[in-house]
Amino acid sequence: MGKVILIASGKGGVGKTVFASNAGAKLAQEGYKVALIDMNMGLRNLDICLGLENRVVYDVADVLTGMCRIKQALIKDRRFPELYLMSAPQNKQKAEITPLHMKVLCNKLKRNFDFIIIDAPAGIGEDLAVAAAGADSAVIVTVPEYAAVRDADMLDQLLLEMGIKKRTYVINKVLANLISTGLVPSIAEIAEIMRPDMAGIIQYDENIHIAANNGLPIVYREGTYIEKNFKNILERIVEAS
Numbered sequence: 001m002g003k004v005i006l007i008a009s010g011k012g013g014v015g016k017t018v019f020a021s022n023a024g025a026k027l028a029q030e031g032y033k034v035a036l037i038d039m040n041m042g043l044r045n046l047d048i049c050l051g052l053e054n055r056v057v058y059d060v061a062d063v064l065t066g067m068c069r070i071k072q073a074l075i076k077d078r079r080f081p082e083l084y085l086m087s088a089p090q091n092k093q094k095a096e097i098t099p100l101h102m103k104v105l106c107n108k109l110k111r112n113f114d115f116i117i118i119d120a121p122a123g124i125g126e127d128l129a130v131a132a133a134g135a136d137s138a139v140i141v142t143v144p145e146y147a148a149v150r151d152a153d154m155l156d157q158l159l160l161e162m163g164i165k166k167r168t169y170v171i172n173k174v175l176a177n178l179i180s181t182g183l184v185p186s187i188a189e190i191a192e193i194m195r196p197d198m199a200g201i202i203q204y205d206e207n208i209h210i211a212a213n214n215g216l217p218i219v220y221r222e223g224t225y226i227e228k229n230f231k232n233i234l235e236r237i238v239e240a241s
Contacts, residue, residue: 002110006135010151012122015172016141018212020119021049025217028083032114039131044088051215061089064101099133106134137166137241168199200233
């Protein structure tokens with residue numbers, strides 16, 4: 001049986017979707033069969049990060065409302081072995097999905113995939129509860145900003161209340177020079193606030209931003225320090241899940 005990993009953030013703009021796309025791509029490179037599910041209803045972006053926006057015909061709402069079969073909504077990314085995307089609907093009004101629907105879908109996907117990675121909507125609310133319904137573990141993405149860290153801590157408490165005991169966090173968009181000034185929270189300060197174990201740190205690099213805007217996960221280019229860092233982070237996440 002596969003494992004369902006929720007990628008979540010308390011605040012928007014921290015790079016959660018870019019992280020989710022690279023996490024799925026890296027796991028696929030490592031030989032796992034991976035399904036990426038975009039649960040940002042009405043605000044989908046995972047298809048853009050993967051360069052698959054022109055191939056979306058059916059979405060997760062179509063699957064859960066019986067409009068199509070699971071297989072019809074899974075788009076294979078031909079650049080990575082065994083990486084598939086199930087997109088969110090572009091129109092939120094189209095989606096009438098309950099936590100039970102999501103749990104059933106995840107249980108079905110676990111029969112055929114090693115990992116199901118869910119890109120959750122930012123923040124807390126009903127949409128998060130639906131996205132998290134089938135999750136076995138969660139990764140919280142945050143950045144070195146006091147507001148983002150506080151929101152990440154609140155999200156962590158909520159995920160624990162939802163019954164997700166296996167949780168880690170990633171600090172994204174880290175600028176070492178800025179942290180050294182003391183004007184933003186340090187890695188140590190963030191670790192004091194966050195209760196789960198830290199899976200890793202991702203330095204800010206414009207190449208990650210450029211790659212995402214061109215529909216290519218940065219890990220596609222193997223051997224770079226970014227790809228090696230993602231690999232190490234994913235190893236810790238897999239171990240924790």
